[in-house]
Amino acid sequence: MDLKLPNLGEGADSGTVVNLFVKEGDQIAKDQPVLELENEKAVATIPSTFAGTVSRIYIKPGDKLTVGQRILTLNEGAAQLSTPTSVSKPRQALRVVEAEPGPEKAPCETESTPAPEETPPSRPSRFPPPAAPSIRKLARDLGIDLTRVHGSERGGRIVLDDVRGYIQRLQRLAAQPRTAQAKPAPQAAKPPPEEIDFSKWGPVSKQPVSPLRAVIARRMSENWNVVPHVTQFEDADITGLMDMRKKYAGVYEENGARLTLTSFALKAVVNTLKQHPILNSSLDEASQEIVLKQYFHIGVAVNTEAGLIVPVIRDVDNKGLLDLSRELEDLARKARERKVSAEELKGGTFTISNQGGIGGAHFTPIVNKPEVAILGLGRGAMRPVVREGKIEPRLMLPMGLSYDHRVIDGGVAARFILDLAKAFGGFKEEDVKL
Amino acid sequence: MEPTKTDIVVLGGGPGGYAAAFYAADLGKRVILVEKDPRLGGVCLNRGCIPSKALLYAAHTMSAARESAHRGITFTEPAIDTTKLRAWKESILTRLSGGIAQLAKMRGVQVIQGRGYFEESRMLRAETPQGQQLLTYDQAIIAVGSKSAMPKAFDLGNPRIVTSREALEVEDVPESLLVIGGGYIGMELGTVYATLGSKVVLVEALDTILAGADPDLARPIAAYAKKAFKETRLKTKVAKMATSGRQIKVEFDLDGQKKEELYDRVLVAVGRAPNAENLGLENTRVSFDDRGFIHVNQKQQTTDPAIYAIGDIVGGVLLAHKAAKEARIAVEVIVGEDSAFVNVTIPAVVFTDPEVAWCGLTEAEARAKGIEVKVAKFPWAASGRALSFDRPDGLTKLIIEPDTERVLGVGIVGVGAGELISEGVLAVEMGATAKDLSLAVHPHPTLSETLMEAAEAFYGHATHTLVRKK
């Protein structure tokens, strides 16, 4: 049985092997992780879809894998014949037709390209689609997945005409939305990047751009280019909040959780989002609708050695501070160990980026599309504040709320941030105590 | 010493190596082929496929003569001149390897006779009779093949204990011959010697000979062995061997019981071992498994970016046509094509009497994996062609996917099965259905009709056999 690279989701179709957990001869269980793949978004662990003994490994760290590529071969059940005899060899002649895990078995869903009049994945066969070797080679050259092509001949055999028809359909489909929505003409081809020899001016050292870094770069410029950004500043008074944190930190510790400012921020943000649902929305560019979400999944930016990762905490509104604190710690650890699954990076409705742990005051974060707003927190610092006519030292938290001005107007954002500041100041004992 | 620079170095001149060298040259690469033997062609040509088939043919004329008695044609007992037999066999090998050398020359492939040793990832040292030569290259393709496995316990240094390599030399025809191993090499060479007159005993540790073949396909071979060999012992292991005068004393382990016998000659055919030693692989980044088979991915790339490997040295099915296919893939990847060893049907042929051949999915494999298939069979007893040359001991079967009627595998036992299987390979590779096979007209009277009739049997209307409706 061959284990092949399943669909990775997120439209990603390849990745680089960073870690291999198994070696030949290993006995592995179903769902046991076999390798770590650095793909577009992060590092994902790829589990085995079968149990058995690893008889052969075809890949190594550093290899670039594409979806469907063979990773290893598993012998099911007990160890194979003992002697290294050619007697048992001809059996392997059958590596040929071994069943491929069908697309429906892939662990992550694909959010892939449009699927025009495709053969449904319910293809009854466990075998690769029937097609002549010449057609299979053509498909490989063109990067076409034949399981998506409808075969018109007896037994569903795919012939050249079927592949041609499939490509024409794809082409029609790719052209359609552009004309329908009268989108601007495709951007003029970018000029090639200028080559600069930096070592002219002094010694330099070079680093390759990791796949994660490349993705961060691509997404950041995409978000920056598409979203008209405005950033609204405000300071929240967290003197009371931090007193409470100090008071209860011990109790939380005993319950295996670290009570941090971010846990409070999650709560404060969700309470404020409920009052201003537009900040918990997305702009559906295809249908030109604003989608208001009735769930509150908050992304938390985590700084890792490799770069920025934003795992998402689900249903924050239904969770208490203790649960949130535990989950936060767990996710941050997973992010640093690069064990966050693709699933855990998806579906956020709003993002918090807390740089307080590092320091610095206000900053202007970039909105994480398709979300419409992001909150950047600096380090809380004692400031002289005028309260009821007197100057008092208070612990003030610098906040910067960047938002998508296509969806959110300035007034709404200002009201949101004021309510948010209020929420930070409004935590009560019963919210915190266990 | 100034190294010679070239595009591609191929190490090993067997069916993998020379196919790779030629193809790369045809695609415009500068190629150097390094082979330690004075003759090109590797194991297959010099001490494998070709000599074994030549000897099987020679033996076949003898058995055919014997079998013709009941047709009213008798011959006197044949006399065997092993010197002449050897010379005839040699002449074939000389001619073939000369042809390969000629083809290399015409393509401009430079052949260096010498043992190759990797100094580093991109440098090979060739130890030629004229001295050392250093080669640097962009890519190297390792195709050093395999040799007969010789378990330590059997390796007494006694020339009466031999492998296929010596057995193919036919120095003489021993009175008694013990063949250890019931795989295809043991069965083929056992057949040669039994026909030439040796009393052959064959032992096999498993409970069947030709373990990869479906039981119904192996049955006619077992029947042949019963008749031609003195004995076939399954589930039997050789525990020990010792020199005993001009004979070998062999101790068997028969399901726990011990037994001792004397033999004039013992042929060890228990598998093949990769030629991984003394290659200097430790100076490269190539990795291999604990038996010495080199790790490659489906593009035939090793763990060293400059080095590819193909053929027996990478394991899998150890057959010449697998090596040749891998050669094509390696070269295509090197020239930048997106080529890979995926969904390739590698047929297996055993040249016993009768022959067995299969490709694609076997019935046993389908059962083991719980794959639902339908099996359509056509017994050769109903083939006019098979009866016309007195060999109805054959069977043709198709392994069919029920919903799509697609042919997933083909298995054939019978005279000439090795030639017939290619239609099966084409059917499987093309994704043909049983209907396709049944609709294509096959010439009469030929054995190829059995493929068509098996397909017709699937639909319940083969002309020459009555299919009971289920």
Ligand SMILES: Cc1cc2nc3c(=O)[nH]c(=O)nc-3n(C[C@H](O)[C@H](O)[C@H](O)COP(=O)(O)OP(=O)(O)OC[C@H]3O[C@@H](n4cnc5c(N)ncnc54)[C@H](O)[C@@H]3O)c2cc1C
């Ligand atoms: C008795 C027998 C019968 C067989 N019958 C069949 C059959 O009917 N059909 C079939 O398909 N297969 C058959 N095979 C298997 C077939 O011979 C092999 O699969 C095939 O030869 C493998 O090809 P290859 O190119 O990988 O290596 P090989 O043919 O083993 O060639 C490797 C070459 O590399 C050379 N070499 C090794 N090390 C070095 C070095 N360091 N420097 C330079 N040169 C080196 C060797 O001298 C050799 O010439 C048979 C094998 C045997 C033993």
